[in-house]
Amino acid sequence: MEIQAESAPKPHVAFLASPGIGHITPLYELALRLVTQHNFEVSFLVINTGSSPAQNNYLNSNQHPHIRIVDLPPADHSDPSLFVIVQESILPLRSVLSSLNPQTLKALIIDIFCTGMFEVCKGLSIPVYSFFTASAALLAFSLYLPTLDREVEGEFVDLPEPVKVPGCNLIKIQDLLNEVRNRKSDEYKWFLFHASRLSMARGILVNAWDELEPVSLKAIKSERFFNKISTPPIYPIGPLTKHIESISTNYEKEIMAWLDKQVQGSVLFVALGSGGTLTSEQLTELAWGLELSRQSFIMVVRKPNDTADAAFYSAGGTSDDPKVYLPDGFVERTNGLGLVVNSWAPQIAVLNHPSTGAFLSHCGWNSTLESVKHGVPVIGWPMYAEQRMNATILSNEVGVAVKMPVLGDGGEAVLVGRKEIERVVRMVMEGEEGKKIRSRAKELEVSGWATLSRGGSSYETLTKVTELWKLD
Template identity: 70%
Template sequence: MDTDSAKPHVAILASPGMGHIIPLFEFAHHLVTEHNIQVTFLVITTESTHAQNNYLKSSNSHPDLHVVDLPPADMSGLITDDMDIVTRISVLVEESVGPLRTVLSTLNVLKALIIDIFCTSMFDVCKDLSIPVYSFFTASTVLFMFSLYLPVLDQEVEGEFVDLPGPVNVPGCNPIRTQDLLGQVRNRKVNEYKWYLLHVRRLSMARGIFLNTWDDLEPVSLKALKHEPFFLNNSTPPVYPIGPLTKQIEPVVTEYDNRIIAWLDKQPKDSVLFVALGSGGTLTSEQFTELAWGLELSQQRFILSVRKPNDYSSSSFFSTGSESDDPKAYLPNGFVERTNGVGLIAASWAPQVAVLSHPSTGAFYCGWNLTVESLKHGVPIIGWPMYAEQRMNATMLSNEEGVAIKMPAVGDRGETLLVGREEIERVVRMVMEGEEGKRIRSRAKELEVSGRAALCCGGPSYETLARVTESWKHHG
């Protein structure tokens, strides 16, 4: 591959799923445009989704950003439909990275390989090739801190973490309620837990770890990293908060996207609730019906980005962007007609960043990448935790940062609760009309300002990344 020898060259490998592909690809774009780095972006094509393929094709236009597809692996007999997300991703990665040793050795001198949390098998490969490995942790710092502490918990706690008499106390951090623990650690006997523990144990092998956050968003956790003896004395690699890195505003080119933006143009400022549940977000049929009724009863303007309901909350993770069903088939009878003019139905995939950056958008549902996108544009959040670490996120964003109101979707034992239409109506009205809504909107606008400042030359996120890229330029 032809390279400009004056520019340091790094490679980036993301595990499957839009929640990993998007932040790492935007990081790659940020490196080439802001820091004069050349990047080879390695793509695991095994079981890739339409959304992933379309995103990578439409987003890459920089001559210093090269996309290299890895050949798909034969997964016959290795993957089952009922396999949990972390197990499935881990097996996909393990089977797909076989050619990487050859690919990496043929690239011009690499200053680093940057991986996400589920690609830790690359530590062994890169050790043999003398390539430094950095990790990009795509979730919140709250989860990151818990993950660093998990090997200690694994040794010290005998039973299940969810049965502890009190919250989990990660040094220097706010206590984590047992009902907010992510699904991957709720049953220590299954493969899902074993895979997650394996990956987080390997974090200490990284040369450094990038976080998609900034000081004003998660001050408590980031302060603990800098000052708590546990993290200072426990071989924790250097940690680099470099956020908020989000998708650029996509050009609105399709008739479908134009229709959404044209509709938003007609709505008053801060008046539209954008309901999008993330790349892995689906609701059960019963819960989806209650959501639709709650939106209708609230009489608030909304854009509903819908996916076919499913009784497994993470089921859409590997099928994002592939649905072509008519939303009327699973919305309540007459819903589309009754909400015409007040609401807009966007089947499966909406131009998220364009919607979030529009002045009419007033509130948003969340996973971590969408949370960062939302706050970068000053949009307050309704937290509806469904899978992975979303429960931790929703509690932190509502209780600590004051930018969200949390749907009561989790019971005292961590069970998923059905949220009724009256409760949904109440929360939506609270955010869009009430004093609480004004307060969280004001806080979201503050974080919008500080997030943009963090990324500007001279800002903490920009300068943090600049120090790393300078070290690549001079030392490797």
């Protein structure tokens, strides 16, 4: 009688992301690819302190038998800053990783704000890889930041010229991300701390691909400066985005049923990310601009706030009746032409729908990749973090967006009036500019799916990384 050998255990990797749906999503999508395409087991470590309803709902609705969710013990929440929450949350990680049998762990994949794991994993002999979930342009800037910090006196925002990262396109001063606009702030010190430790990673995975960001990726890989600072191997594996959500609730079904009745390519989807909020005055002008444009729209509305990222930790939660925050009679006057929804919409399903013609977006990197991957051109309305850089990349370099004039020369928020909003919306939905960027978006849609398919550069790059892990 033949005795069958037991099958070998699957290779095992762990993930750790900082809180927030924008950090969790790309890491978890990578985890799903590893288990479904490369036969891995995954332990996904979750910082629940400061997590949003959107993060919790996403993880609950995307469970997989080969992904083990490990909730980390609650951290001290007296300081709500992202950096402190992560720092406190990783304190018990040595014992958590030890319980996962570290001898079998091939790698730990972290995002940029979890670099405290380098020391933890060194003692356990676990290789650590960074998954940079933003643009390759921001990765290049982050790698250059320690040098910039040493060489520049005073504030970067006071520099007379754009920032020149070696081998990359110029970064306008007004486009500098929030975290580096005040060098005396704790936010800056934390960002610099984590950026200066990127070189400690065994490799850096990037949520981009060559056709989307050819200049930045080429610079990081081949520019002499990046070789000199011992940049780890760079692995472009994007665009990794959420899958199309299952439409299950009546709320979601109503949105999709409304879209089904619209003309192909006629609807502008207005959604400013999981955390973005407008001031009352700006929300009023946006509503009037949409009404004056006479274009069909879906508008996601949440409670106005003077702080642009006020909804970061409550993303996906409920809010009041959106009519309360809109001009009197707006919903009634635009009935049939537009659809106002409360706080949240199934974004991927909306972007994937043939009726959707453009996306008025905050240009967070996840939303950027989702729009590109579904061939939808963008009206860029950046609000915080690195969104200004992303909007400029999409409009000036990639050619799939028109950027709204929401920022002054110093990077300060500017009130955009209804007439300007009407003009830009009409231009994108009806004009020649709209045709051009729509054509480019369709090209990148094909490229984005092709690179993730077997034989595509992102697929083969990830395969190369998994083979390295299996050899360790």
